[in-house]
Amino acid sequence: MADALVQLARVLSPTQATSVAASLEIDGRLDYAAATLPGSAHPAVPILGAALKQLGGAALLAVVLRGYAAAGLKAPKPPRAVWSGPSFDGDSDHTAAAVAHLIDEAIEDVFASTFSATLGSPFVEALWRAIARGVTVTVLIDGGEKMSGTAEKLKNKLEGALFLTYIPDGAFGLQHSKVVIVDSAAALVTSANLSEAAAHRNLEVGVLVCDPEFASKLRQRFRTLASLKVLIAVD
Numbered sequence: 001m002a003d004a005l006v007q008l009a010r011v012l013s014p015t016q017a018t019s020v021a022a023s024l025e026i027d028g029r030l031d032y033a034a035a036t037l038p039g040s041a042h043p044a045v046p047i048l049g050a051a052l053k054q055l056g057g058a059a060l061l062a063v064v065l066r067g068y069a070a071a072g073l074k075a076p077k078p079p080r081a082v083w084s085g086p087s088f089d090g091d092s093d094h095t096a097a098a099v100a101h102l103i104d105e106a107i108e109d110v111f112a113s114t115f116s117a118t119l120g121s122p123f124v125e126a127l128w129r130a131i132a133r134g135v136t137v138t139v140l141i142d143g144g145e146k147m148s149g150t151a152e153k154l155k156n157k158l159e160g161a162l163f164l165t166y167i168p169d170g171a172f173g174l175q176h177s178k179v180v181i182v183d184s185a186a187a188l189v190t191s192a193n194l195s196e197a198a199a200h201r202n203l204e205v206g207v208l209v210c211d212p213e214f215a216s217k218l219r220q221r222f223r224t225l226a227s228l229k230v231l232i233a234v235d
Contacts, residue, residue, distance in 0.1 A: 004050040005064065011043045012065070014072035015108060015183040018212055020048065021065035022184060022220045026227055028058035038108060069212055077210040084192055084204035095192045096199040098208055100126040102182050106135045111181040111219055113140035114194040115174075117150055119157050123180075123194035127158055137161040140222065142175040143234060151234065163234040164226060178206075184216040 012020070016037055023033035030052055034045045048061070055061050084095040093101070103110055103126035110130050117124055131137050139158065141151050143165030155163055166175040178194075181187045190206025192198035209215065225231045 014069040017065040017069040021062040024058045024062040082206045096122040106182045113177045117194035118196035164231040186210040187215040
């Protein structure tokens with residue numbers, strides 16, 4: 001057992017350990033959890049099986065993996081405000097710069113939710129760059145009739161991304177959340193849509209949290225909504 005656990009610590013990055021743990025916590029399926037790892041033959045896959053057998057349960061393995069992730073990462077940075085609109089001395093990042101920088105640093109996974117979007121906005125362009133370099137991108141959009149044109153344009157622009165929409169009771173609900181989560185390690189929760197107006201004209205405010213515990217819990221909530229069929233894939 002000790003050997004398997006030591007080997008896991010050596011071959012999994014903190015982000016990968018968090019992703020596997022989050023998947024195990026949803027349904028306990030090791031095959032689903034292993035599928036979150038990059039590549040078709042990640043060295044952790046057979047070791048995960050051995051560790052699961054020795055520990056005797058997916059829940060305990062998830063706890064161990066989260067321990068690896070916590071130990072492998074530096075202390076989280078303090079949350080900071082991110083603004084769109086008039087700027088002042090001492091301001092932190094502008095929304096457009098913060099989101100683009102966050103997405104451009106993604107290695108494995110980006111989750112973004114929005115009500116509206118503009119194809120030429122810096123947010124959408126950053127998502128396209130992520131797809132182009134092989135990052136898994138998931139976009140949660142509003143699926144109502146009012147936003148159907150925007151959704152279709154986004155799907156055409158961001159070919160290769162997974163698109164989800166919100167169906168709470170068998171009918172479209174208003175998808176009004178605006179978050180960007182990168183590698184289950186950092187998250188921006190904001191009032192800003194992925195639109196040109198949010199980048200350049202509107203007064204918007206958000207909070208950027210570089211904390212794997214917070215980001216992974218937020219990402220896991222959206223995964224759980226998808227597993228409950230509250231979020232469904234857009235054809």
